[in-house]
Amino acid sequence: MSGTSSRYRKNYPVSWEQLQRDCRALAWKLLDVRSDWSRIVAVARGGLVPAAVIARELNIRLVDTVCISSYTMRDQAASADILKRPDLAHVDETWLVIDDLVDTGKTAKIVRGMFGAAHFATVYAKPAGRALVDSFITEVSQDTWVLFPWDAAAAADFVPPIADIRREMPRD
Template identity: 50%
Template sequence: MSLPEKAFPVSWDQFHRDARALAWRLAGLEQTFTAIVCVTRGGLVPSAIISRELEIRLIETVCIASYHDYTDQGETLLLKGISEELKKNGGEGVVIIDDLTDTGNTAREVREMLPKAHFACLYAKPQGVPMVDTFVTEVSQDTWIYFPWDMGFTYQAPIKKAPSDK
C-alpha cells in the first residue's frame, strides 16, 4: 500500500490543543472516569494530557500493533493486554484513549476487552467512527495523518531504522 495523497500534518501545539479539546468533551459527559486505558503507542501522549486535565491517576496500557513500517495497516497484533482489575464490570468507569481510529479494527479489539468503557480519540476516519464514542476531528479515509513525533522539518524515520553513523 502506498501512502495516501492527502496529508494532514499535526504540530505539537495543535496536538496539545486537540487533546485538551478531547478532555473538555469528556469532562462534559455525565460520567465519572476512574481510569484510562491508553492504546499504545499513539494514545500515550493524549493520555498524559487527558489524565492531567481530568485528574485521573490510574493509567493502564493495552499494546496493539496495527501499522507496520508506518505505511501499511495490517492485522492487529495484541502485544500486551489489560489488567483483570480494569476488565471487571466490562470496563465501566474506564475511558480508552487513542490518537486515531482509522478502520476501527484496533478499537473493535479493545472494545471486546472493555465493552462498557468509553472510547475516545483525537482523530477519526469514516470507517472507524462507529467504533468510538467521542472524537475531536474527522478526516477523510484517504488522508494520512502526520503526527508530531513522526516529523522534523521533513518526515523522520525512527532512530532504530535510520542508518547508523558507525
C-alpha cells in the same frame, strides 16, 4: 507507494501545539459525558501522548496501556497482535480508553471487544472507523494520512501549495 499506503492521497500534519489543544478539547467533551472517570487505558503507542494530556486535564492518576500492533508506518498488517492488556476483571463505564486516531476501525474493533463497557475516545477519526468510538474531536477524510508530531522531523521541509499538489494527483 506499496501495499495499502497508496490509499493515502493527502497529509494532515499535526503540530505539538495543535495536538495539545485538540486533546484539551477532548477532555472538555469527556467532562460533559461524566466527571467521575476512574482510569484511562491508552492504546499504545499512538494513544500514549493524548492519554497523558487527558489524564492531566481530567486529574486521573490511574493510567494503564493496551498494546496492539496492527501496522507499520503507512501499511496495515493483515492481522493485529495484542502484545499487552491490562486486567479486564472490572471494566465498566467509568473506564476511558484513549487513542490518537481511529482509521479503518481494525484496532478499534479489538479494543471494543476487550473493553466493551468502557468509553472509547480518539482525538481524530476517519469515516470508516468513527462509528466505533464514543467521542472524538476532529474528523479527517479516509484518504488522509495524519502526520503526528512524534512521526515528523522538527524542521519542516518546503511543502508546495495544495493547488499544486492537487494538480499532480491522479484523478479517479
